[in-house]
Amino acid sequence: MDPLLNQADLAAVARLVAGDERGLAELYDRHGGMAYSLASAILRDGPDAEEVVADAFSQVWRTAANFDPVRGSVVAWISTIVRTRALDLIRSQKRRARMLDRAEALADEGSAPGLGTAAELADRGAEQSEAQRLVRRALDELPAPQRVALELAYFGGLSQSEIAARLNEPLGTVKTRMRAGMEKLRVVLGPLLGGAA
Numbered sequence: 001m002d003p004l005l006n007q008a009d010l011a012a013v014a015r016l017v018a019g020d021e022r023g024l025a026e027l028y029d030r031h032g033g034m035a036y037s038l039a040s041a042i043l044r045d046g047p048d049a050e051e052v053v054a055d056a057f058s059q060v061w062r063t064a065a066n067f068d069p070v071r072g073s074v075v076a077w078i079s080t081i082v083r084t085r086a087l088d089l090i091r092s093q094k095r096r097a098r099m100l101d102r103a104e105a106l107a108d109e110g111s112a113p114g115l116g117t118a119a120e121l122a123d124r125g126a127e128q129s130e131a132q133r134l135v136r137r138a139l140d141e142l143p144a145p146q147r148v149a150l151e152l153a154y155f156g157g158l159s160q161s162e163i164a165a166r167l168n169e170p171l172g173t174v175k176t177r178m179r180a181g182m183e184k185l186r187v188v189l190g191p192l193l194g195g196a197a
Helices: 003-017 022-043 046-066 074-110 118-141 144-154 160-167 171-192
Strands: none
Touching (some): 022 046, 022 074, 046 171, 118 144, 160 171
């Protein structure tokens, strides 16, 4: 490792710890390409890699005070964060795929004979319709920017990066809107759906 580069990286981390965001810009300028290459190699998807890099540098900003130069270089630290974020995303996507597979299997089983009386199936259908109506009403009450971002994510299947591109908005703005919208939905739907929201 180039000792001058390492010193410049350490100085940038010190600026981050002091709350100077120019330190983050310097680290991103020097190591953003490496971070994107690493995320792309793991994920094999450009938009997901962009999202991981954005999340990783956000974590660098938040946790700069925890960086310990004795444990490794700044480059190694950033690489570890990117790798961890990318693997977390893969696990999350696999979990989501398993949940969808289970939901499809349950839906198929629900239509099979012997899994309940017609009255029980009708009751379940009525409960699902009521839950869908409550969710739709809660979504309709959100401010339009939050509602649109959530609908694109959950009904359109778009990643946060894709939503930002489609809406021509900064990624951070989209993330903030989605977080705020989800929190409002939790508050509204939690009591109505028995805490399941």
